[in-house]
Amino acid sequence: MKLRFPTLLTIALACLTAVASAQSSSTPDPLPSWNAGASKKAIITFVEGVSKAGSPNFVPVEERVATFDNDGTLWAEQPMYFQLFFALDRIRELAPSHPEWKDTEPYRSVLDGDMKALAASGEEGLMKIVLASHAGISAEAYKESVRDWLKTARHPTTKKPFAQMVYQPMLELLNYLRAHDFKTYIVSGGGVDFMRVFTKQVYGIPPEQVVGSTLDAKFELVAGVPTIIKEGKLLLNDDKAGKPVGIYRHIGRRPVFAAGNSDGDIQMLEYTTVPRNSKDKRPNFGMLVHHTDAEREWAYDRKSHIGQLNKGLDDARARGWVIVDMKDDWSRIYPPE
Amino acid sequence: MKLRFPTLLTIALACLTAVASAQSSSTPDPLPSWNAGASKKAIITFVEGVSKAGSPNFVPVEERVATFDNDGTLWAEQPMYFQLFFALDRIRELAPSHPEWKDTEPYRSVLDGDMKALAASGEEGLMKIVLASHAGISAEAYKESVRDWLKTARHPTTKKPFAQMVYQPMLELLNYLRAHDFKTYIVSGGGVDFMRVFTKQVYGIPPEQVVGSTLDAKFELVAGVPTIIKEGKLLLNDDKAGKPVGIYRHIGRRPVFAAGNSDGDIQMLEYTTVPRNSKDKRPNFGMLVHHTDAEREWAYDRKSHIGQLNKGLDDARARGWVIVDMKDDWSRIYPPE
Numbered sequence: 001m002k003l004r005f006p007t008l009l010t011i012a013l014a015c016l017t018a019v020a021s022a023q024s025s026s027t028p029d030p031l032p033s034w035n036a037g038a039s040k041k042a043i044i045t046f047v048e049g050v051s052k053a054g055s056p057n058f059v060p061v062e063e064r065v066a067t068f069d070n071d072g073t074l075w076a077e078q079p080m081y082f083q084l085f086f087a088l089d090r091i092r093e094l095a096p097s098h099p100e101w102k103d104t105e106p107y108r109s110v111l112d113g114d115m116k117a118l119a120a121s122g123e124e125g126l127m128k129i130v131l132a133s134h135a136g137i138s139a140e141a142y143k144e145s146v147r148d149w150l151k152t153a154r155h156p157t158t159k160k161p162f163a164q165m166v167y168q169p170m171l172e173l174l175n176y177l178r179a180h181d182f183k184t185y186i187v188s189g190g191g192v193d194f195m196r197v198f199t200k201q202v203y204g205i206p207p208e209q210v211v212g213s214t215l216d217a218k219f220e221l222v223a224g225v226p227t228i229i230k231e232g233k234l235l236l237n238d239d240k241a242g243k244p245v246g247i248y249r250h251i252g253r254r255p256v257f258a259a260g261n262s263d264g265d266i267q268m269l270e271y272t273t274v275p276r277n278s279k280d281k282r283p284n285f286g287m288l289v290h291h292t293d294a295e296r297e298w299a300y301d302r303k304s305h306i307g308q309l310n311k312g313l314d315d316a317r318a319r320g321w322v323i324v325d326m327k328d329d330w331s332r333i334y335p336p337e
Numbered sequence: 338m339k340l341r342f343p344t345l346l347t348i349a350l351a352c353l354t355a356v357a358s359a360q361s362s363s364t365p366d367p368l369p370s371w372n373a374g375a376s377k378k379a380i381i382t383f384v385e386g387v388s389k390a391g392s393p394n395f396v397p398v399e400e401r402v403a404t405f406d407n408d409g410t411l412w413a414e415q416p417m418y419f420q421l422f423f424a425l426d427r428i429r430e431l432a433p434s435h436p437e438w439k440d441t442e443p444y445r446s447v448l449d450g451d452m453k454a455l456a457a458s459g460e461e462g463l464m465k466i467v468l469a470s471h472a473g474i475s476a477e478a479y480k481e482s483v484r485d486w487l488k489t490a491r492h493p494t495t496k497k498p499f500a501q502m503v504y505q506p507m508l509e510l511l512n513y514l515r516a517h518d519f520k521t522y523i524v525s526g527g528g529v530d531f532m533r534v535f536t537k538q539v540y541g542i543p544p545e546q547v548v549g550s551t552l553d554a555k556f557e558l559v560a561g562v563p564t565i566i567k568e569g570k571l572l573l574n575d576d577k578a579g580k581p582v583g584i585y586r587h588i589g590r591r592p593v594f595a596a597g598n599s600d601g602d603i604q605m606l607e608y609t610t611v612p613r614n615s616k617d618k619r620p621n622f623g624m625l626v627h628h629t630d631a632e633r634e635w636a637y638d639r640k641s642h643i644g645q646l647n648k649g650l651d652d653a654r655a656r657g658w659v660i661v662d663m664k665d666d667w668s669r670i671y672p673p674e
Binding site: 208228242243244274276 | 562580604
């Protein structure tokens with residue numbers, strides 16, 4: 001049978017329509033590790049509104065700034081911040097060149113593995129550990145030491161490499177936002193140079209979009225080689241009120257989306273979501289990850305020694321922030337290995 | 338006459354070839370305000386090499402970071418930094434609320450228009466002027482004051498609005514680099530908050546890509562409104578060795594292209610162009626704008642009180658930096674009004 005041209009066209013059109021319909025009904029879920037529920041719905045509604053031209057919630061692309069805390073928001077933080085594991089390992093590694101540490105606190109406690117004594121040395125002791133492990137070293141050498149550590153170190157209870165203890169649902173959220181032209185930033189109390197070693201590979205976030213606690217640095221030609229040397233003065237403690245300051249200083253724009261998990265993130269969420277005046281109708285989204293899953297991860301909030309979420313749980317109601325319940329909202333925690 | 342199919346194809350192909358050839362020969366000059374010569378050729382050779390896949394000088398897109406000084410490199414800086422004009426105008430504007438300034442140096446000199454006495458107050462005096470005009474104010478109010486000033490203030494000799502005293506050839510260079518997927522940054526001794534008010538509109542550079550001298554800031558809810566308040570401590574003097582530090586801190590990558598105009602830019606150019614070791618074959622480009630045009634702009638270098646270019650002229654030879662001669666290399670200075 002010989003088909004005439006119009007007939008062919010009609011058939012082709014029908015085929016195309018069928019394909020389009022199949023594509024549309026099989027559009028992959030952008031957040032497959034998020035269970036259906038209020039949190040997932042709120043995220044999708046917000047992102048679709050922001051990115052749809054003509055929507056009352058439309059936000060121009062250049063203003064689509066999303067900021068994420070790291071510890072407890074993008075990766076785990078128990079039983080202590082992962083960067084502290086690095087610092088302790090580094091003290092052990094450097095100990096042979098510092099024989100005096102055997103008899104000096106807080107180094108002695110670290111070398112003896114006496115975490116209780118280390119904790120007793122307080123903030124001052126911890127700062128000494130941070131400086132001994134992070135300062136007085138070139139930026140290149142520091143980066144190398146973090147890279148090496150990430151390759152070999154394992155979490156004490158899960159035995160996973162630390163970079164595999166990132167939250168799969170949050171990786172999907174980062175990708176989903178970027179697919180809608182958001183620029184995703186990390187804004188964390190963690191050290192900026194520590195995070196920059198792995199954020200591109202692990203989160204898809206390049207170094208220039210990482211804001212973190214910052215030590216001073218100096219520049220010198222060392223034997224003719226341009227060298228950045230990390231120094232011991234803390235320039236930004238990127239926690240609590242330091243977070244909006246870090247955002248202002250680094251990005252120079254208010255985010256429209258911010259995600260955290262502890263009271264240390266309250267000010268970042270305020271900066272993002274509280275209107276400046278009665279005319280400020282800018283759409284915004286604030287989110288707190290609530291660690292409720294003792295089985296698959298950890299459960300902690302109001303009384304935790306790390307990542308305390310107390311005032312934030314109360315503020316969330318008044319401010320309209322979304323509380324993400326890890327146990328209920330997430331179908332999986334970590335990415336497949 | 339009825340053409341057969343192969344013939345049609347042959348004709349179509351010939352047409353396409355003709356169109357392609359016409360397009361290629363009429364490709365507009367990306368740097369029309371640059372005269373043909375060594376500087377223009379060096380820029381084009383570098384940018385084409387960096388962005389051509391397979392070229393020995395190819396640089397992956399994410400590493401295409403270009404940093405530009407502002408004063409004297411992107412806009413004029415004579416007879417004094419434009420931000421200083423703003424500071425002085427702001428002191429005059431604020432004077433009614435500070436009756437004590439009439440009898441206190443260095444404010445009195447400013448109010449009397451006695452620039453010689455102001456200069457005699459030295460760096461300490463200037464710092465007082467900078468702080469009185471830039472600190473103790475919310476970020477929003479500060480931004481507003483800069484915006485208002487830019488609208489009305491005029492340069493004392495050209496009578497142009499300051500934002501029109503940008504260099505047309507440099508605007509073309511910024512666009513040319515961005516067309517080849519470079520991320521363009523400003524790295525300037527000027528105040529970061531001052532520059533961010535106009536860099537997007539004037540240079541096409543968004544706030545998050547501006548690095549500059551930085552005052553401390555704090556965050557507070559003021560009557561329930563999230564507020565950043567600029568404070569009086571200088572956190573980064575983004576000049577000389579402060580420039581690579583600012584780049585490291587903000588971008589976290591070494592640039593492959595850097596442009597400046599004074600000895601204050603030497604370290605930024607070193608950081609960009611001096612190899613780290615014998616294996617470091619990364620392509621790079623260093624450039625210094627030499628102010629040689631007393632007629633259309635200003636002519637100054639080794640002995641200038643502002644934008645001194647002395648050591649840089651000597652270093653350029655050893656380092657292979659391109660010296661751009663404003664008089665010879667640029668067919669026009671400012672954009673058409």
